[in-house]
Amino acid sequence: MPQAISHPTNSSIRYVRHVCIAFRELSDAIGVGSDGLARLLNSGCIPQPTYRVYSNGAVVSAVRRLGEPVGASLDYYSPAVIWWLRRASTLAPSLTDAALPDALKRWLKSDLSAALLSAANDAHRYKDAFSWSHLLDQKQIIESKLEEEINKIWDDWMSGAWAVCLRRFDGYHLVTKEIERARIASITNNGERGVLDRQSRLQLFDAISRLDSVILPFAPHERPHGTPGLFIDAMLERYQLLCPTSEHSIDWRVAC
Numbered sequence: 001m002p003q004a005i006s007h008p009t010n011s012s013i014r015y016v017r018h019v020c021i022a023f024r025e026l027s028d029a030i031g032v033g034s035d036g037l038a039r040l041l042n043s044g045c046i047p048q049p050t051y052r053v054y055s056n057g058a059v060v061s062a063v064r065r066l067g068e069p070v071g072a073s074l075d076y077y078s079p080a081v082i083w084w085l086r087r088a089s090t091l092a093p094s095l096t097d098a099a100l101p102d103a104l105k106r107w108l109k110s111d112l113s114a115a116l117l118s119a120a121n122d123a124h125r126y127k128d129a130f131s132w133s134h135l136l137d138q139k140q141i142i143e144s145k146l147e148e149e150i151n152k153i154w155d156d157w158m159s160g161a162w163a164v165c166l167r168r169f170d171g172y173h174l175v176t177k178e179i180e181r182a183r184i185a186s187i188t189n190n191g192e193r194g195v196l197d198r199q200s201r202l203q204l205f206d207a208i209s210r211l212d213s214v215i216l217p218f219a220p221h222e223r224p225h226g227t228p229g230l231f232i233d234a235m236l237e238r239y240q241l242l243c244p245t246s247e248h249s250i251d252w253r254v255a256c
Helices: 010-019 024-030 034-043 079-096 100-118 120-125 143-156 161-165 171-188 198-214 228-240
Strands: 050-053 059-061 073-077
Touching: 010 050, 010 059, 024 034, 024 073, 024 079, 034 120, 059 073, 079 100, 079 161, 100 120, 100 171, 120 171, 143 161, 161 198, 171 198, 198 228
Parallel strands: none
Antiparallel strands: 050 059, 050 073
16 A cells, blocks of 8 residues: 655645645636636646645656655646736736637747847857857847747746746746856856855855746755756855755745
8 A cells, every 4th residue: 555655745745835826726816716717727828737746745746756646636836827827817808718828928939038138148158058049149039949949938837847946937037047047057167166266256146146036946855956956055055155954044934
């Protein structure tokens, strides 16, 4: 008989319940009634759950699972999904159900394009590490490549993956996350650089701070393997910058 899973899933379940909204509370969180929520479901605008918590204590997201899921599950959605669905609900009265996803995708493309152009100098500076440098040429958007990339980003969003990571799902949060990861990699040579001088330490601290401002803490079982663990915790420890453990951080106490 499958055994219930205990620690460390307890802390991950606590995180999910603290940060995310259960499906049964989704319509209230968005600000729509049951009919409005049903319309969002029927239109295909609601991503897969950010987390599923199973009756045996397993926790599953699009990026990692903890334990083997057994039994019934409760679905949870991160703050990024709530704000996304509030946008969808704002657009919905003037659109058909079939047109709503396309309108959201057009907005996402426009917002990402604007964010990329705003960050064009940094994108060029860190082009070897910035994952979307191929979308720019001489600080201009390459429309055909952006269209392809938006389709990939959309698929990852609808799978629930981006909701694990970002505080909001928009161009600014997407680009800032990738730019600051690239900046951190450049400053530290992917963590292989030795002692940093004072200016580099401050640059690293600022990059980490900007990265932390756009991403969620991740559940404890995910954090060491994701952006917060690899680009924040590991770098703070590697270069001896002060940092509390994740469970005692401000983010843990006031997660969103």
